[in-house]
Amino acid sequence: MSDLPPWRPLLKGARQREGRSPAARWLQLATVAADGTPRLRTLVFRGWADGASLDLLTDGRSAKAAELRHQPGVELCWLLSRARCQFRLRGRLLALPPDLEMGERQRHWRGLSPGGRALWGWPAPGAPLEAGAPFPADLADDVPMPEHFQLLRIGIGQVELLELVGHPHRRRRWRREEGWREEILNP
Template sequence: MTELPPWRPLLRAARQREGRSPAARWLQLASVAADGSPRVRTLVFRGWADASVLELLTDGRSAKAVELRRQPAVELCWLLVRARSQFRLRGRLLEADAAADRAARLRHWQGLSPGGRALWAWPAPGAPLEPGPCCAASFPAALDDATPLPRHFQLLLIQLQQVELLELGGHPHRRRRWRLEQGWREEDLNP
């Protein structure tokens, strides 16, 4: 991993202030649908592929995956409530090398809990729900460790190009920005 950008320790400290809250890993991803309208979804932070490359997981059958292939520019909002910090992360979806992608996907797949893996055995996201009683077989609660990696289990690598931090504690609020093209140099902004 290369040298960390100056905003990474600030993000780590803000996440640590959240304690064990699962919400400390939730980010909102904004993308653009085929009709040009905005879409926002909540995803779970899975780690860093590099100093400024986020790892997220998605179902390749989802509308989100199709939208990102069509328009790879995204913005993420990471609100860390206890830290009173909002990180706005702007970047692009990276194309991954097939062999490296498979190895990284497999690492993430094996790192999921059996309940976490089960989501990828459910019917395609956004498809009509079959009428009648919900069949437990269609929505398993767990998949064991021997379950093979599903083809639609996708790893999203987001190369961050700009990060803004809005700190909501104190008066006035403090807002800063870092841009990759400027070597992650810090800029103070009006809140």
Template structure:
């Protein structure tokens, strides 16, 4: 289950790109992968890293929310360099959104309530990955590899929230000829700019 958009039904209070993103998500429906987006980070060694994560909603401040495991490399990458870009492709609608901003890790006591809410919203199968061994270590078939973590199970300490405060958003709509490309910048009040595709 996703968090509701932070505005009334008419979209009052949302940046214009959020309305377009919401419309693309609605048209995409329940297509496999419709909630998946790619997160690009930079490691401390200067190596670019790209991972696919699941969109988890919006914070009350309008930050994009994702979940991660604190044992993975993402938290250390984000501590080293908080600037990130996300790419969200909607195959059915033939639209792509590129979202750039500053990411921060929310874990432990600072985000206890938000993390607990996200944990409870996950399905038992969705929770299972947080019961697996440390990501990136040598594979041991003995595990543990739970297939489910039931409702009511305590939130694991390794669950963390990534919140991205967006600074720049681009949309590329591949349907018209020529393609439509537009951009919005936070520091310009999210005013729409048209760009060559």
């Protein structure tokens, strides 16, 4: 792994303070719809690809996949309630070389539990619900990775940390273009 930006250990420490709570892996992804309106949803953090790129997974049939093809810029918000802080990460969806993308998708697919894989066996997200449609509770290890199992690798260009403790709160920013130099901001 490359050298870590200075905000990464702070994020790691904040996530550790969340303990075993599943919420420590949840972050919000903001995208822009084709009509220019904002969209927000919660996804599960799947790991770091390098010092400032993280992985998320999605169903390629979802609206977010189309939104990201149209506008690859995103903002992520990671609210860590026990640590009383909020990380705001700005970046963009990275286009990976096809061989690397396929290898990374397969790695993530193999790393999911049967219950975690099950989501990709469900009907298309957002489509009308059909009576009797299959919603499997799990997909076995030998089930091939579906084409709509998609990796979202987000390259981070800016991070803000809002610490919601003390008076006044503290706010800091790091930008890749500034060599991840810390800037102190008004909260």
